[in-house]
Amino acid sequence: MKILILGAAGQIARILTNELLNKTNHSIALYARNGHKRLTIIDDRREVIFDGDFKDKDKLINAMKDVELVYINDMGDEESTKSIIDAMHDAGVRRVIAASILGIYDEVPGAFGEWNKRMIGGSPRMRSQIESARLLENSNLDYTLLRLTWLYNQIGNTKYMITQKGEPFKGAQVTRQAVAQLIMDIIEEKSDKYLQASLGVSEPNTDWAKPSFY
Structure with missing residues (x-):
């Protein structure tokens, strides 16, 4: 399978690219502003x-x-x-996985929800995330939307948990490595369980009032 990574210079995108190269036979198209300056080809047969x-x-x-x-x-x-x-409609590509953020449905309860609103709740970026999610959910594409909690890096920590749309969001943090692992799992999933899905993504046992790094 050929996979297009949009925003390929981002941190999660780079981790995902390495995972795809090391653990699958998929070929990868890497799309980024000034991509040739910011990205390095590891396998020119597949990238x-x-x-x-x-x-x-x-x-x-x-x-x-x-x-x-x-x-x-x-x-x-x-x-x-x-x-x-x-572009996907014009190119005839239907399957998309997209990274968004928590709080787009006002789905984060309790003290963490209040903290999250104080940090990002009224920002222009949040309004753009809400509208972007609405566009994707109404696109007729086979989408999986990932509502990511607060991100940090920890090599080797790929633990994640999922909440569904309509459920209260749980979990104040998750590693970028775990998000990349989830994306890998979604890519390799043969059933349709992740199609037309909006998933809250966090780390197990982090149901706190704020992330540990704040």
Whole structure:
């Protein structure tokens, strides 16, 4: 399978790329602004780099040639999200996994929910994330939306837990390594259990008032 990673210079995207190269036979198209300057090819038989902006639909369509699955590393700009969705429709690509943030449905209860609102609740970026998620959920694509809690790095810690849309969000933090592992698990899943799904993503046993690193 050929996978397109949009925002390939991001931290989770880089971890995911390495995991795909080391643990699968999938080929990977890496799409980023100034991608050739920011990214390094490890396996030139399986990787190709595209320089481009998310709003450049023609470049996106070109990068989607022979692609079966798209991963979107950032949904913080709704115009970019609309451009990606339109390009997928034009290119005939249906499967997409997209990284969003917690709180887009006001689904985070308790002290952590209040802390999260104080930190990001009224920000323009949050409003863009809400609109981007709405666009994706109404896109008629085979989507999996990942509502990520607060992120940190810890090599070797790939533990994650999932909550479904409509359930209270649990968990104040999760590693980028665990998010990459979840994306790998979703990519390899043969059933449709992750299709048309909006998943809250956190680390088990972190149901705290704020992340440990704050």
